[in-house]
Amino acid sequence: MGITDLLIILLSLAALFAGLTVAVLGLIWLERKVLGRLQQRLGPTRAGPMGLFQPLADALKLILKEDIVPSSAEKAVFWIAPVIVVLSAFVVWVTIPASHTLVVENLDLGLFYIIAVSVIGIMGLVMAGWGSANKYGTLGSLRAAAQLISYEIPVIMVVVAVAMLAQSMDLRVIVERQGSYPFVLLQPLGLVIFFIAGLAEVGRTPFDIYHAESEVVGGPFVEYSGAHWSVFFLAEYINTFAIAALTTLLFLGGWAGPLLPPIVWFLLKTLAVVLVVFWVRGTFPRLRIDQLMAFAWKALVPLSFYAVISTAIYQFYGWPAWSLSLMSLAGLLAVGYLVYQRMTGPARRVAQVRARQQAAMQSRRSGISGGPVAPPAAQTPSAPGQS
Amino acid sequence: MSLYLFALLAFLTLAGGLGVVSTRNVVHAALYLLLSLLAVAGIYLILFAEFLALVQVLIYGGAVVIVVLFAIMLTRSSEYPRISDNRQWPLALVAALGLLGVLAAAFLAAPIQITQLQSPDFTALSGSLFTKWAVPFEIASLVLLVALIGAIIIARAGKNER
Numbered sequence: 018m019g020i021t022d023l024l025i026i027l028l029s030l031a032a033l034f035a036g037l038t039v040a041v042l043g044l045i046w047l048e049r050k051v052l053g054r055l056q057q058r059l060g061p062t063r064a065g066p067m068g069l070f071q072p073l074a075d076a077l078k079l080i081l082k083e084d085i086v087p088s089s090a091e092k093a094v095f096w097i098a099p100v101i102v103v104l105s106a107f108v109v110w111v112t113i114p115a116s117h118t119l120v121v122e123n124l125d126l127g128l129f130y131i132i133a134v135s136v137i138g139i140m141g142l143v144m145a146g147w148g149s150a151n152k153y154g155t156l157g158s159l160r161a162a163a164q165l166i167s168y169e170i171p172v173i174m175v176v177v178a179v180a181m182l183a184q185s186m187d188l189r190v191i192v193e194r195q196g197s198y199p200f201v202l203l204q205p206l207g208l209v210i211f212f213i214a215g216l217a218e219v220g221r222t223p224f225d226i227y228h229a230e231s232e233v234v235g236g237p238f239v240e241y242s243g244a245h246w247s248v249f250f251l252a253e254y255i256n257t258f259a260i261a262a263l264t265t266l267l268f269l270g271g272w273a274g275p276l277l278p279p280i281v282w283f284l285l286k287t288l289a290v291v292l293v294v295f296w297v298r299g300t301f302p303r304l305r306i307d308q309l310m311a312f313a314w315k316a317l318v319p320l321s322f323y324a325v326i327s328t329a330i331y332q333f334y335g336w337p338a339w340s341l342s343l344m345s346l347a348g349l350l351a352v353g354y355l356v357y358q359r360m361t362g363p364a365r366r367v368a369q370v371r372a373r374q375q376a377a378m379q380s381r382r383s384g385i386s387g388g389p390v391a392p393p394a395a396q397t398p399s400a401p402g403q404s
Numbered sequence: 405m406s407l408y409l410f411a412l413l414a415f416l417t418l419a420g421g422l423g424v425v426s427t428r429n430v431v432h433a434a435l436y437l438l439l440s441l442l443a444v445a446g447i448y449l450i451l452f453a454e455f456l457a458l459v460q461v462l463i464y465g466g467a468v469v470i471v472v473l474f475a476i477m478l479t480r481s482s483e484y485p486r487i488s489d490n491r492q493w494p495l496a497l498v499a500a501l502g503l504l505g506v507l508a509a510a511f512l513a514a515p516i517q518i519t520q521l522q523s524p525d526f527t528a529l530s531g532s533l534f535t536k537w538a539v540p541f542e543i544a545s546l547v548l549l550v551a552l553i554g555a556i557i558i559a560r561a562g563k564n565e566r
Binding site: 094122124125126129130132134136137139142143144147155158159162163186326 | 431435449455458465467469474478564
């Protein structure tokens with residue numbers, strides 16, 4: 018390897034870093050605007066046209082803030098944790114292609130590399146929580162470890178299904194194999210699992226219990242301030258962008274599209290996924306920790322196995338493409354029905370009890386108004402029991 | 405170039421291993437273990453075994469160390485700076501030296517023939533794993549399954565006693 022090769026690699030890494038920073042600033046602005054609109058607010062308006070400079074102002078504020086290290090913290094672990102988190106978030110991007118040629122280093126095992134490297138980020142969160150010598154921090158990092166390891170499994174299984182469909186782990190090959198139709202048509206269940214588990218991996222709002230302000234006051238980040246905290250923030254947005262980009266590459270056909278140049282299609286599709294992420298954040302309440310774990314192990318893990326097995330059957334017997342879509346959709350619908358039943362169950366039970374009470378009340382009232390009835394004294398004691 | 409890299413990685417591996425046994429803090433030991441395991445992944449990388457390196461990062465660097473830390477934090481959260489007592493260190497030293505002796509003897513008795521550098525193709529690797537080595541692979545997964553069931557049974561037994 019010559020000096021020029023090294024220089025090229027360094028330059029492309031620097032370009033990647035610059036691009037990601039711009040993307041993160043854009044995402045922060047977009048998220049504040051979109052969340053504002055979802056909550057019938059305006060979002061940032063003051064800094065620059067349409068508040069465009071708001072993220073810059075935020076970043077400046079964070080960097081100028083005092084960076085406090087608690088006196089009882091493990092200094093070395095405390096300092097190195099944010100670096101590990103942001104490095105693992107950044108290094109994932111090395112092999113994510115934005116178009117056929119626009120990639121820092123395309124790897125044959127690209128998908129596997131992304132999964133392996135992103136695990137290191139969990140380590141950073143655990144170190145952050147433990148290093149800050151704070152009860153909330155330790156609790157938060159325990160939750161983070163449990164949550165992220167659990168949701169890693171469905172992500173890996175769905176990625177296996179996609180790799181089986183594409184017969185490759187190379188992200189460029191995966192996109193090329195989606196030339197005639199994107200994999201979302203073949204494996205819609207896979208897209209749903211990947212998106213949900215990906216949200217959990219990033220720790221975005223329905224799944225942000227490990228750094229929930231109202232429960233563990235920031236979790237692993239509780240003692241961090243200033244530039245250190247902003248590094249975690251940066252990592253979270255880079256990860257969100259990565260999940261959106263991976264959803265695009267694995268299921269939505271990557272940069273394929275008519276008329277416009279590939280990079281524009283890639284960015285448009287990624288942006289659409291990012292908007293769904295923000296929309297989900299503005300819509301759903303946070304899951305409790307037990308609900309979160311139960312959902313991963315009882316719903317997503319079996320479903321992801323179903324996705325792998327259905328893909329394997331389709332591949333092995335060489336069935337027509339629509340058969341896999343049918344199997345996948347059937348799984349999705351069955352689960353959707355079950356979740357609907359489960360979610361609306363308490364409300365339906367309450368409604369039933371209400372209806373019964375009302376019926377009882379009405380029959381009593383009609384009994385009082387008309388004709389000879391049993392004495393009211395016999396009926397009153399039963400009323401509290403019914404409610 | 406690769407010699408320097410190897411020297412650096414070997415140093416990191418050994419330093420991590422020494423840290424694991426010499427530190428008094430269990431969490432620090434786990435973190436040193438992480439360093440050591442990641443450096444081993446680096447050694448796999450300079451041997452062109454990319455798949456092995458990634459597996460090392462995913463399984464050992466990620467999952468195993470995280471589970472170890474998880475267990476430490478869950479079980480002994482009351483004693484905050486966790487001090488380990490290394491009372492069994494002479495025994496461990498004997499065991500480690502014995503293992504080193506066996507490995508060194510095996511290496512000296514049957515020196516590895518360096519034939520050719522080749523980076524194994526991922527599809528070829530998986531092909532041979534699931535055809536030629538299918539039975540050992542299945543046995544390995546069976547062992548994991550047995551361990552899993554054992555863990556569940558132990559956990560349930562604890563529940564019944566309460």
